[in-house]
Amino acid sequence: KAGVTQTPRYLIKTRGQQVTLSCxxxxxxxxxxxxxxxxxxxxxxxxxxxxxTQRNKGNFPGxxxxxxxxxxxxxxxxxxxxxxxxxxxxxxxxxGGLKTGELFFGEGSRLxxx
Amino acid sequence: xxxxxxxxxxxxxxxxxxxxxxxxxxxxxxxxxxxxxQYSGKxxxxxxxxxxxxxxxxxxxxxxxxxxxxxxSLLIRDSQPSDSATYLCAVIAYSGxxxxxxxxxxxxxxxxxx
Numbered sequence: 001k002a003g004v005t006q007t008p009r010y011l012i013k014t015r016g017q018q019v020t021l022s023c024x025x026x027x028x029x030x031x032x033x034x035x036x037x038x039x040x041x042x043x044x045x046x047x048x049x050x051x052x053t054q055r056n057k058g059n060f061p062g063x064x065x066x067x068x069x070x071x072x073x074x075x076x077x078x079x080x081x082x083x084x085x086x087x088x089x090x091x092x093x094x095x096g097g098l099k100t101g102e103l104f105f106g107e108g109s110r111l112x113x114x
Numbered sequence: 115x116x117x118x119x120x121x122x123x124x125x126x127x128x129x130x131x132x133x134x135x136x137x138x139x140x141x142x143x144x145x146x147x148x149x150x151x152q153y154s155g156k157x158x159x160x161x162x163x164x165x166x167x168x169x170x171x172x173x174x175x176x177x178x179x180x181x182x183x184x185x186x187s188l189l190i191r192d193s194q195p196s197d198s199a200t201y202l203c204a205v206i207a208y209s210g211x212x213x214x215x216x217x218x219x220x221x222x223x224x225x226x227x228x
Binding site: 106 | 146148156157158159160163202204206209212213214215216217218219220221
């Protein structure tokens with residue numbers, strides 16, 4: 001059974017640019033959630049999509065957005081990048097959704113903003 | 115702002131000893147509690163979850179929950195060098211209008227000394 005796949009694994013951007021990250025969940029999982037992990041702030045929840053609808057949202061600015069497609073694959077977009085957006089971005093898939101807490105994480109996309 | 119606090123460590127224990135990891139949370143309405151293990155350079159993986167007051171055992175791991183004290187802990191018996199990792203406490207609370215908030219602690223780094 002394939003795990004959660006995230007692409008790209010590494011990317012470098014400059015301030016002001018925008019970036020799109022992709023996440024393919026485990027087959028059959030309809031929930032995809034996104035997280036930002038930094039040494040200073042730890043792992044922080046961005047948002048969750050379930051059956052193409054955003055169901056839960058963390059405390060991040062509107063520059064962070066996402067969407068989910070009918071095949072459950074999800075994308076996250078960050079616009080007008082800032083230096084502080086440099087982080088590991090993780091996505092997780094879940095059969096029952098965020099409220100079950102049973103999340104399966106991908107390997108992450110490491111974003112560096114210069 | 116819901117908070118989850120963990121001692122950052124590092125917590126060092128000798129091989130074969132019991133490792134005790136602690137977590138406190140601020141939202142008294144929190145419903146579900148999880149422990150994730152994250153090896154260096156890897157993504158988090160779920161190792162335990164607990165919903166009710168008391169103890170829950172799974173092999174060498176025991177999760178303990180005390181909702182009155184807003185405290186959850188993870189005990190690792192017969193600690194092995196392979197248990198050396200960062201342990202993340204995660205808490206889910208209902209935030210209204212059908213939404214849930216997932217909050218992670220910043221993690222406790224455990225080092226098991228052979």
